[in-house]
Amino acid sequence: MEQKLYYPKTRSRVFPFSNLDYDYWSKKGMIPIGSKKPRSSYEDGYIPESDIVTMKFEKVGNGNLTSRKAFNNLILGGTGDGKSLIIKNIWYVLQRAKFSCIYIDPKSTDSGRAKEIWSEDDSNLAPKMFPDGIPLVHCMPLWATRNFKHMESNFLTYSLDLSQLDENEMWMGLGISRAGSSVVTRAILSMKSQNIDINLDNLTNRVIKSKSETAVFKQLPENTFSNIMRVFAELEDFKVFTKERPPLNTWDILNGEEPKSICISYNSGSFGFMTFDIGFRIKEASRFFFQSKKKNKPFHFFLDDAGYYAVDKGKIQKVNYGLNEILNIGTNYRSLGLGMTLAIQTTGMIDENVAQNFKNKLISPVFQDVIGLNKLNIPHEAIDLLREGSLIRDRDQHEFEWIYVDSDNNVLTFFPFTPPCNHFKEVYFSNLGEIEE
Numbered sequence: 001m002e003q004k005l006y007y008p009k010t011r012s013r014v015f016p017f018s019n020l021d022y023d024y025w026s027k028k029g030m031i032p033i034g035s036k037k038p039r040s041s042y043e044d045g046y047i048p049e050s051d052i053v054t055m056k057f058e059k060v061g062n063g064n065l066t067s068r069k070a071f072n073n074l075i076l077g078g079t080g081d082g083k084s085l086i087i088k089n090i091w092y093v094l095q096r097a098k099f100s101c102i103y104i105d106p107k108s109t110d111s112g113r114a115k116e117i118w119s120e121d122d123s124n125l126a127p128k129m130f131p132d133g134i135p136l137v138h139c140m141p142l143w144a145t146r147n148f149k150h151m152e153s154n155f156l157t158y159s160l161d162l163s164q165l166d167e168n169e170m171w172m173g174l175g176i177s178r179a180g181s182s183v184v185t186r187a188i189l190s191m192k193s194q195n196i197d198i199n200l201d202n203l204t205n206r207v208i209k210s211k212s213e214t215a216v217f218k219q220l221p222e223n224t225f226s227n228i229m230r231v232f233a234e235l236e237d238f239k240v241f242t243k244e245r246p247p248l249n250t251w252d253i254l255n256g257e258e259p260k261s262i263c264i265s266y267n268s269g270s271f272g273f274m275t276f277d278i279g280f281r282i283k284e285a286s287r288f289f290f291q292s293k294k295k296n297k298p299f300h301f302f303l304d305d306a307g308y309y310a311v312d313k314g315k316i317q318k319v320n321y322g323l324n325e326i327l328n329i330g331t332n333y334r335s336l337g338l339g340m341t342l343a344i345q346t347t348g349m350i351d352e353n354v355a356q357n358f359k360n361k362l363i364s365p366v367f368q369d370v371i372g373l374n375k376l377n378i379p380h381e382a383i384d385l386l387r388e389g390s391l392i393r394d395r396d397q398h399e400f401e402w403i404y405v406d407s408d409n410n411v412l413t414f415f416p417f418t419p420p421c422n423h424f425k426e427v428y429f430s431n432l433g434e435i436e437e
Contacts, residue, residue: 024128026097030054031090032126033362034414038392038399039124047127053404053414055090055360060098060297066335068298072357074350075343076373077364081393081400083343084304086362088114088134088419089126090341091261091302095134100254100299101261102285103136104278106308109154109265112138116422123418132420136261137253141277142245143238144269155265158248160280162241163188163198170283173276173321175231180224183210183217200241204232240273250284255297268308275309279321282329282338289336298337301329306344323349330357347372359407365391365400381411 025032035042036051057071073090077083091114095101105111115138117131125131140155165171166188171181187206191198210217211225235241253260264281266274285299303310303326310323329338334357342358344350346369355361355376363373363382370386382403385391391413392401404412 026093029059031093034416038415070334071339073341073360074358075362076367078366081364081366082416086416094300103263103302105265106305107268111263113422126417134421136263138263140265144266157245159242159245161247172319180228275320275322279325282325286333286336301340303342310349361405363403365393379411
């Protein structure tokens with residue numbers, strides 16, 4: 001690997017450039033998330049390794065995925081307190097450790113800057129970690145580019161493969177009733193068995209034919225058929241399934257000759273289509289376990305700003321397919337090598353049963369929903385720290401004292417490191433002059 005020379009301003013971690021080891025932490029199976037004291041407390045900026053708070057993970061290749069320990073992390077924090085920085089530190093180390101990583105960015109496109117090295121003068125990287133970008137492919141579903149077509153070239157845009165939507169829950173996630181979803185799913189499975197090209201036109205004709213010829217369909221209310229046709233029209237209008245763009249070749253991106261992470265931006269697009277696409281990506285990853293010979297390579301999903309999609313909006317969407325699949329990572333998919341780092345701002349979407357799936361919990365000192373932590377099996381010691389306001393939270397100095405509750409329910413506090421990869425600024429809009437800095 002080509003040596004990347006740099007001269008950090010705020011750290012005295014000086015190593016011979018010939019001995020740089022970009023995989024120091026990934027080879028140890030540890031993620032350095034922060035220091036025990038503020039960086040300003042360390043003389044000359046030197047942080048001894050004994051003062052580094054780390055999260056442990058099981059390295060790739062340690063046995064079959066079915067015997068691996070789950071690695072699920074829950075991050076509870078607000079806007080501007082370093083939540084996404086912690087996520088990107090975890091992401092960077094797992095990518096170096098050869099995990100298949102997928103980052104979900106619901107509201108913007110700034111996560112694509114993770115492919116660039118950190119460029120801020122006041123960076124506070126962990127010892128033996130160096131400015132470095134994450135190799136990634138920045139993707140966006142074609143429907144999410146609907147309002148800014150001039151930006152499509154900044155992303156790998158994709159559509160969905162209609163033939164893969166062969167489960168009732170998928171169609172329910174798109175807004176079709178339970179009974180209607182059963183009809184559509186059976187139509188797709190029938191078309192597969194007969195080697196009929198599965199596109200939206202053929203599927204529509206198949207459903208119309210079923211309406212007149214199938215005894216089961218004749219017993220259904222008329223509004224079931226209307227519901228199916230309405231959803232089909234929306235899918236066509238938004239080009240969710242279209243020959244204009246191929247489906248996302250997830251496996252080749254993550255496991256090709258030069259493996260990369262996948263970063264998917266939805267740009268605050270349609271809630272229904274976003275929740276479906278997120279759920280589909282997780283389901284797709286679970287299917288890879290049965291389709292691939294590489295059964296020792298785990299997946300990790302980074303679900304940032306989950307309040308945008310992992311919520312119950314029953315009045316809008318009867319079934320949140322994304323939320324259902326996120327919860328499946330902690331239960332049904334554990335033995336398939338799927339893990340996640342989930343970031344939320346309130347405890348509303350998490351209950352005690354779900355919280356048990358997250359062995360590591362990281363809590364911001366400015367987290368507002370302190371009362372809600374009681375239902376997540378958070379130790380009283382941690383809750384008292386938040387309630388009493390004894391944690392440091394200095395926005396001017398960018399010093400926030402976070403809480404880390406490890407898999408053994410030990411309570412530690414730390415000051416987050418910045419990640420090696422870039423962050424903060426919206427890169428694509430500014431490049432095109434859409435937003436003035």
